[in-house]
Amino acid sequence: MSGAGTVEAVAPAPAPSDTVPGTVPRLRLEHVRKEFIVRDATAGRGARKRFTAVEDFTLDVRAGEFLTVVGPSGCGKSTLLDLLGGLTEPTSGRILLDGEPVTGPGLDRGVVFQQYALLPWRSARANVEFGLEAKGVARAARARVADEYLDLVGLTAFADRYPHELSGGMKQRVAIARSLAFDPEVLLMDEPFAALDAQTRESLQDELLRIWRATGKTIVFITHGIEESVYLGQRVAVMTPRPGRLQTVIDVDLAGAADPGSDDGEHDDVRSSARFGRYRHEVWSALHSPKEDAHV
Amino acid sequence: MSSSTAPHAPGREVRPVTTTPPTPSAVDTVAFADPPTLGRRQVLTADDPTPSFGARLRGAGVRVLRASAAIVLFLVIWEVAPRVGLVDQVFLPPLSAVLESFWGLLVSGELGKHVGTSLTRAGTGFTIAVLLAIPLGIAIGWWAGVAQFLGPFLELFRNTAALALLPVFILILGIGETSKITLVVYACFFPILLNTIAGVRTVDPLLVKSARSLGLPPVRLFQKVVLPAAVPTIFTGIRMAGTSSILVLIAAEMVGAKAGLGYLITYAQFNFQITNMYAGIIAISLVGVSINAVLVSLERHFSRWRTT
Numbered sequence: 001m002s003g004a005g006t007v008e009a010v011a012p013a014p015a016p017s018d019t020v021p022g023t024v025p026r027l028r029l030e031h032v033r034k035e036f037i038v039r040d041a042t043a044g045r046g047a048r049k050r051f052t053a054v055e056d057f058t059l060d061v062r063a064g065e066f067l068t069v070v071g072p073s074g075c076g077k078s079t080l081l082d083l084l085g086g087l088t089e090p091t092s093g094r095i096l097l098d099g100e101p102v103t104g105p106g107l108d109r110g111v112v113f114q115q116y117a118l119l120p121w122r123s124a125r126a127n128v129e130f131g132l133e134a135k136g137v138a139r140a141a142r143a144r145v146a147d148e149y150l151d152l153v154g155l156t157a158f159a160d161r162y163p164h165e166l167s168g169g170m171k172q173r174v175a176i177a178r179s180l181a182f183d184p185e186v187l188l189m190d191e192p193f194a195a196l197d198a199q200t201r202e203s204l205q206d207e208l209l210r211i212w213r214a215t216g217k218t219i220v221f222i223t224h225g226i227e228e229s230v231y232l233g234q235r236v237a238v239m240t241p242r243p244g245r246l247q248t249v250i251d252v253d254l255a256g257a258a259d260p261g262s263d264d265g266e267h268d269d270v271r272s273s274a275r276f277g278r279y280r281h282e283v284w285s286a287l288h289s290p291k292e293d294a295h296v
Numbered sequence: 297m298s299s300s301t302a303p304h305a306p307g308r309e310v311r312p313v314t315t316t317p318p319t320p321s322a323v324d325t326v327a328f329a330d331p332p333t334l335g336r337r338q339v340l341t342a343d344d345p346t347p348s349f350g351a352r353l354r355g356a357g358v359r360v361l362r363a364s365a366a367i368v369l370f371l372v373i374w375e376v377a378p379r380v381g382l383v384d385q386v387f388l389p390p391l392s393a394v395l396e397s398f399w400g401l402l403v404s405g406e407l408g409k410h411v412g413t414s415l416t417r418a419g420t421g422f423t424i425a426v427l428l429a430i431p432l433g434i435a436i437g438w439w440a441g442v443a444q445f446l447g448p449f450l451e452l453f454r455n456t457a458a459l460a461l462l463p464v465f466i467l468i469l470g471i472g473e474t475s476k477i478t479l480v481v482y483a484c485f486f487p488i489l490l491n492t493i494a495g496v497r498t499v500d501p502l503l504v505k506s507a508r509s510l511g512l513p514p515v516r517l518f519q520k521v522v523l524p525a526a527v528p529t530i531f532t533g534i535r536m537a538g539t540s541s542i543l544v545l546i547a548a549e550m551v552g553a554k555a556g557l558g559y560l561i562t563y564a565q566f567n568f569q570i571t572n573m574y575a576g577i578i579a580i581s582l583v584g585v586s587i588n589a590v591l592v593s594l595e596r597h598f599s600r601w602r603t604t
Contacts, residue, residue: 087508
């Protein structure tokens, strides 16, 4: 059996992705601003200056939505994710999760990092159990839930392997299973596929879409890849750097784009359809305006 | 050396490889699109087929021969050189005479008594050092304030040779067990301390960040992430301490003691029982090698995940 069915038995039934308009958004960012104090090399020894990583960021994320955030490196994407994860606090503005202000890290959000962050002394199964331990799940239930989520990411046969015995793609699957297993409301992903080779990345993107549909999680996915943002996201939030701010949000609808006989042609490859190309260009244009110099 | 992939071939992996039957879940077959490690392993075993029993035995024989050749050569020279008059037999008796004394001391139980005494002292001092140095090292590694407060002080003592303090220990603590055990504690303390500090400080910050993102409280984070990550480094320190515990103890026993391997050696020398002296030295080597072997295997056990 596929993992999806079994997982739904553990997780509460996923909310329909198109929620009733007017309800509280799953995540809301209100004029979020984050400043760091950094060393000022130009002003001599010991000098400090303020550096604004994220500026006046306002955005709602619907329950069950797949939102991608795209921007060049250094535009404050990772800071944004740390803010959402509660690992750092905004200098001003508010972040609300289901209407409640975020005050710190918590199991209502799961974070997937680019470098996997698996505990190397634990097997794949024990790594997935890690979040469940933090949640206080009983031992017997932990093993059962961990196995279900390893099944969801297709790693049942590798449950007893240690991270150094797994490929990069497999490690990231374990990391995804770990973040899903403790059943967070929101999955925060910080360039999770950036360290993988192109083929593995594409197969994991499809896996992630399948998992998202199976679990109905809200996903905020940060990337610097334009194509990745278009392929995965229902909406693409485009960020521009210095200071990192929200440039625009682009709605993406690729449903049927790859169907044979559609206006786009005969191929079953979404990425090479004309519609995909148009979205790709739209994101590209948003990234390159108005501050051209920032991305050359 | 048959290169056929024998189905019953004794695997070199720790766990059986369960690749051959593809996973039944049809949806998940896409999951294996990325190159899994297993594929590479199979290639590896095909290149390196499991050798037959005879070939393996021969391989092991060659290895043992090569590893022991230098030692055997040394022992042969030890036996021959005094006999042919290259060195004075009185000061360096041939190996066979020394082994005879060794056997005599072993049978009479005298050697056992001395080894027991030395091991008790070394073990006590070593244990106390472990119990003191690991918590202190964790504190220094984790809290910058503690490190700033104790750093220079410890650096001063770390660079004071343990044996230089032996007279001080004897003056203050007397010539009995206390001064010797204290010396062992002192000598074992620093390798363990420094490695514990290094182990705690070099924990991958991403692991800490990831654990923090789960909302793990500091105590649990320490117990579940920092400590397990530091264990291999701490064990390196423990192994180094184990070696130095015997080294300094022998020296201390040579200065003033009524039992122990160091005492046996000096006592034999004073009484001109030269073969006994060499027997004592051989006993020290054997004890040192065994302690190190035990600690190395322990260290390996705790750092298995560190491979690659």
